[in-house]
Amino acid sequence: MGSHAAESDWWRDSQESILPRDGTVIEQTLFVKLGRWQWWFLVVLNVFFVLVGQSAAVLLGRFYYDQGALIAVNDDSGGPTGVSKGKYILGFICTIGASALYSLLLSLMQLSFQKVLKKETFSVVLEMQIYTALVATCAATIGLFASGEWRSLNGEMENYGKGQVSYVMTLVWAAVAWQICSVGVVGLIFVVSSLFSNVISTLSLAVTPIAAVIIFHDKMNGVKVIAMLLALWGFASYIYQNYLDDSKARKKLADAREP
Template identity: 65%
Template structure:
């Protein structure tokens, strides 16, 4: 009898030790997991930033090369902005079956019909937006066009405030002002194209199209962020790829229809044969333009998903001063004091925005630490 009681006491001691061990492990995980997730988040954000800056800068330079060497088709320039989506399909197949990057918010998937309507709407919005940009560049001087494009940051701030509950702090406002001034300085300083022969009516059309395209693009960014939060509700890289691939497919189909409806497809062969660098260079320019736009779009959507649409637009605006620097290397453009000041202002604005996220992150970590200390002391009291 005594041996049985002693055996029961030993068993209870072992069970109690295992429970205490699980509690200690749980407490340890509470302290370690946030740090691991924190560094993984920053790594993803840095990768997306590099994708966006490198992709947008390269795509812009290649687009300039296309026009400088004899390219002339508005619909072809619009087409290559979305036609490169097939290169993302292998990534989609891989990540759709891989481990999720972060914890899933909601395991319930949205209806297929809802997703189809969402992708079609975004695809058509992108088609119209890219076409308006093409018309603006056709009918406006480069300086005016660039100045109007810089307004998308202000439009995005407004849409983010109403649709995404974006809070404006002094550092964020400072960042928006500095980046807008930086882009405006580049626009004012840019060499204007010869617009001789453009009627006043076409000039007004170009002005309104560019302004409307800036507003439409900002609305697109805010709606994408809202869709991730309210409809998709999946924190996976495959969700980011879905948002890029399917709307791009719809936009590409829209561009093909526009290319044939406008009759521009008839002049493409002549355009390719008359390209200054040759037919192979013509094809490679279009192909790599499409590829770099896809890289840029993945970075853009990733930043919307991980941070916010306003942050992604800030990084996108940061690329504007980088393009003239790259143009000095590849196109031998002249560098002057205005470009240097614009670059410094953009870096200042970028640091200001990053510092605000650092402050928010520090407050979040402090709150988690205090919460863990309270939960840890409660567990110790229970033990």
């Protein structure tokens, strides 16, 4: 009975530690009502959304480009054909910057939950996802028309390798997959933290190459293996550090209750 009570207290303390400090009593009560298995179910569900959604979206993007849309990729060199070296380096730098901004975005999203919205309810999570997707859609649409690339959409559709219907369906399902991934990302921020959400997003780097080997029969080269190992290493490091912190918290709790 004593160990069960201690375990229950630890679970309550671990839940309270991720509650917004200045949220209302009703919101905190609703959050605390999440039991152990409910909490784990939400975590697993959102992890599934992130891994499946991101992997499916990347694979659909690969299929989209393979069928002749916009940029051709040479599998032997790993670089895009018809692009100058300067633009290739600029694209590489922008990709690294985008990765850093993505991590910053997740942290700012968690900060907005705690300091701006001052509540963490499922409706707010959905609103956050809807509004950010709406802003991104508007920005992409403005860029499409401002750059004049909308004029090439008809020709791109007609020259698509699998036909016009496949072109539309590929774009639609890629958008759906990214939305599923985004719901999982925001859900993990809500249930756990922005750091954990970022770790799971990185873990998909180990899942996507395996899926590409199965679906597209790609070769597992050294770059893909290194990316997979780094993703698994980062995930394992996070889990191990979380285990150490959890063990330290349990020990402090047990020491505090000793007479």
